[in-house]
Amino acid sequence: MNSLTITLGAIGVLLSVFSWSSFVSGALRMFNTVRIGQSAPDRWRPFFPRFKQMIIEFIAHTRMNKFRSVGWAHWLVMIGFALGMFVAMEAYIQTFNPAGGWPFVSGWAAYHFIDELLGLGTVVGITTLIVIRQLNHPRLPARLSRFGGSNFKAAYFVETIVLVEGLGMIMVKAGKIATYGHANPWTDFFTMQVAKLLPASVVMVSVMAFVKLMSAMVWLYIVGRNITWGVAWHRFSAFFNIYFKREDDGTVALGAAKPMMSKGKVLTMENVDPDTDTLGAGNIEDFSWKGWLDFTTCTECGRCQSQCPAWNTGKPLSPKLLIMSLRDHGYAKAPYLLAGGRKDMGGDEIGLVDSEGNVKEAALAAIPEAARLEADRKLVGETVEGEMAPVIDAETLWSCTNCGACVEQCPVDIEHVDHIIDMRRYQVLIESEFPSELAGLFKNLENKGNPWGQNSKDRLNWINEMDFEIPVFGKDADSFEDYEYLFWVGCAGAYEDRAKKTTKAVAELLATAGVKFMVLGADETCTGDSARRAGNEFLFQQLAMQNIEMLNSVFDGIEQKKRKIVVTCAHCFNALGNEYPEVGGDYEVVHHTQLLNRLVRQKKLIPVASVSEDVTYHDPCFLGRHNKVYDAPRELMEASGSKLVEMPRHGERSMCCGAGGARMWMEENIG
Template sequence: MEAETLLTIFRVVAGTAVIAFFGAWAARRILFLIKLTKAARPNPERSLRNAAKANLRLALVNIFGNRKLLRWTLPGIAHFWVMWSFFVAQTTLLEAAGELYIGPTFNLPLLNSISLAGVTAYDLLGFMQDSLGLLGMIGLIIFASIRFSQDPRSKGRSSRFAGSNLIQGWWVLGAEFLVIWTLWVAHGVRFAEDHAPTEAAFISRLFGTAFEGMDTLTLEWVGAINLVVHIAIVGAFLVFTLHSKHLHILTIPFQELSRDPQRDKALGKLNTELIDMEAMDEDTVLGVGQIEQFTFDRFLDFQTCTECGRCQSQCPAWNTGKPLSPKMLIQDLRDHMYAKGPFLLGEIDEAEAGDVIKIPLVGDAPGEAAVIDYDVLWSCTSCGACVEECPVDIQHVDTIMDLRRYKAMMESSFPQEAGVMLRNVENAGDPWGVGQSKREEWTQKLDFDIPVLQPGSDTGGEYEYIFWTGCAGAVDDRSKKISQATAQLLHDAGVSFAILGKNESCTGDPARRLGMEYLFQMLAQQNVELLKSVGAEKTKIVAWCPHCFNTLKNEYPDFDGHFEVVHHSEVLAKLIDEGRLVATSELDKRITYHDPCFLGRHNEVYSDPRKVVDAVPGLKPTEMTRCRSNGFCCGAGGARMWMEETIGKRVNIERVDEALALDPELISTACPYCTTMLSDGIAQKVQEGTLAEGQVEVLDISEVLQRGRLLPMAAQGVAGSGTPAPSEPTPDPEPAGQQ
């Protein structure tokens, strides 16, 4: 048999065998993953068919533009280079297929016949292949350096790779290196054999110099062996991808195209599955108690996690020594999903499945054997930092809330101190248990009357705004002062507004975030009915509590509550822009602003609160390192306001320490929860002797404006306004509300 014939047989047979072997393995795994995802429950709010068109532009930007990845500049650029090098490298698979079955002289057809100004399409392709291959190699070096510098063995919990599959990460880098290297070798052989399709492939040309002087047959054997090895590496990499964290490169298009388009603007909306108590039977399950009770989009989340640890690095729970890592929570659920998959698909029976079908998803006590530890589930503040940072748009908070719903409603298993809050919300309409009869008392210290809308009056349209005071603003002693300051400012600016007073009730946010979804839905339906009856659809609702704001704006539409809702920072900023509120008194103080999670990350309101503070002359604002979309939680969200914090460092102390590093005299915020938590942190520092009494004050932005003695236009000598000069609310001697 001639040498060339033997070479051809080797190339075709070996190459085909490699393709068949890895192709069959990959096809089997792909079929398993598709069937497994279909085994999850459907989600009417997310479907590829309904959402793809609306999400196409966003998906293209996120996938091909690496929008979120590029927020972290160096690793983002490295990923961009590696990703695009592999997109372009797919053209070499076509070249490899042609070389395998046609011969080593094969080139992609037509590309050399298309030219512009003497540059052929193959020139452009060859230059792109080598340029992006080089950038990809540089990206791999950057990734390797990051992994070395962030090695959990030396960095511990501070490494974002803590808990990740480190070996898999190195396998990915190694495989990507070998794919590019064998590509250059293949092209180098073509140069050495003098049948390269273009001279523009500058790195391939350098590789070709390494083969100069070899005889033709030896070169052809080098090329054939390299070709088979290249195909084997690509095939093995595909199989590895389908069994590893690298699966995201295949699932991310489905993840992006099926997502809720609103989630790019507001993280705060939780998925709603309406509960009909009359339709419930003994088989009804509320929340998620078994892995198969998650919806298909959660299964996509589990499969798409890259284990990059960005979520973990930003999580307030993880950063203060709690056991919750959003990354590891998703990993644990993913691993359990894969382990239980064969049983769900009927491939093994109950006996073969063993303990995997018996272990609970969440334990009922710390340390109890379960997929997710009890303390992991209840450490979440639902701040959304994980979702904000995740480059593949995993909805960690929704997953946690699904688990909490099952524990709270099906098993009554939750931190028992939060039970007092639930009883108060259900019986008194507020978490403190004060009762609706006292919801108007905060208005008594104002020197003007505020109209109170009555159910069925349909008179809301007569006012610019309905001021939703919220539970804290109506019954918590500290927060009452903020309601008074806000109302005073609205009055001073000549804004017509009314309140619901005794008719207002809790929006249900604390209950929902604890997992008591039924109580939330009951309150939501009642409040929507009330707001419609007073004509709220004919005006705007202004809320100063971001939790109320988020619930009214983003979650009540699921209960047919379609209202225009604004935060008090947006209204005050608008009044300042219009000249209806003008600051005249200088406050010579250093100030820093803390972004409430449900105002900032969940609703992207960042500039307006700062604009309100900046309107006061003399203030010297300084930003904390973690601010805006990178802001750090106060620790009260996710119903944590009503739970004890006994593990690690208190979240509010971590945030106060960050603020105090700037040596401020004032810490401003725009949320009753944040005001309470930051004030408690300052009080603890005073008690410890770190701070002097009164050295640092925590104020709402409306109170900062009050300190600046805002005056209406009439008091500035502007004609046409008869509004009297403002008077500050009478100081309330009672102590601030307690957690």
């Protein structure tokens, strides 16, 4: 030690007190802010499956590797940060004593080898990510850059610090080799080459260690002051967000929509109390704490944005910008909410009031003005000139097709679709603010049981066009006892001319294969998928319970494993298979491509002529991403002799047709 190293060490320790204080303070503010959200009791257990999935996603980088060019580089940076913190904090010792290091471990060859890999891997990884960010820079046309709208200041800051840290690990080690020798070609294979370029200098090593320490301290200080910088904080919050993801089996939050919840309970038509329950999300505080954790964890990487069909067709919706807007609004409003502030639906203060109903002006004045202004801001609405803009524009909210591309691609398991549906629920059930076309949809579903408002008896018309008998429950058969499948035709399959071709073809193939099936005919009602995805939760429940009552009467006395339904519509497939169990309907549901493919493999269906043509296949979102049915349709086409030519976007990255999320019933006016 000398006077310079002691001075540098003392300065480092002194400044780190402010840095650690800033970081801990920021973490506590974030924790308290996330706690504003409503209860989510279903997110804690089971512990071991959730913990296991968190570790798998962390170590194997299963989500990040969906973008392979980024996955390996991010893995290097992640490991460099996770383990490199231990190496970085060694600078506390090295600044005072350049020859020193952590007691015990600094003498181990394994420690030096890991240190070598961490420094080199961090530099290579972060350099690759910097290049990728520049290649995708927003100076490109706005909708071609997945980073469009992201906080570049935060990103550049984090990337710079990580690069300096990686270089610091290399240079301190190389400086020590140049000054003190003792290089091991097995553990110091790279730094010993760098050391040849450096002079032997105790002061140089101390200065390098000081720079390494200060870069970490600057990071802690700045990040602690900016708790909405998800690009920095996700390295802590992502672990929790993955653990608390909706599905405890590790799958993403697709398939069934999240049930509508209030104060931790699932709302049904029987237990809802309109006076006390929150229907959907009309204010930022209506989201659960998991929702707030989602907003906090967003890294602004833009993978969701790059895959979003709405964004790619000129609509105002970017899943990334939507989550960022909710985050920024939530944290800006948090001081008001943490002070106890609340407003009723009319905008009157109900939180900071005394026993006589008078507003506590002193308490209100103590809240920062920015937070009070943010409290007056609508969560969803139309942008009106001269008024404060809503957090989420109505056009943005209703542009979503629920395709799930954002959820599928998100590396930190944010549940975009569930949050969008919750906001729609409030708009429909409380505000009665929704696209005018949906009014007709809701009316037809409620009164006629189908979106077009057709007569139920017309569901049987397609059967009259067949040249063989198709049994109808309650008309040709009173029991399911002698049948294998109930063929769920669906509204489009019964009424829409193009879909009826599929219905008739499937019925003919099933009959050819000797499969005994029946249909419900006029007793079939819409599954309610469009109602639920549009936010009309109670209409969905009404339709679902009506169908479940009918299905249970069909399957009365039939053992569970034989209650089989085959469907052609991807939305019916998802609703019957994933959402009906929530309201008491548990059946085995298969898509017609799965059943037909099985029949081909069993030689019960044999192609009579080869289709020697090139064919492409579009993966429906609610069959593919939501239910992971990718192989059966392709195998079925191969069996026909056709050659499958994949589109650029297929499988889990398939481009949405635009009809999901009740968009089927709305006009395309934008983009």
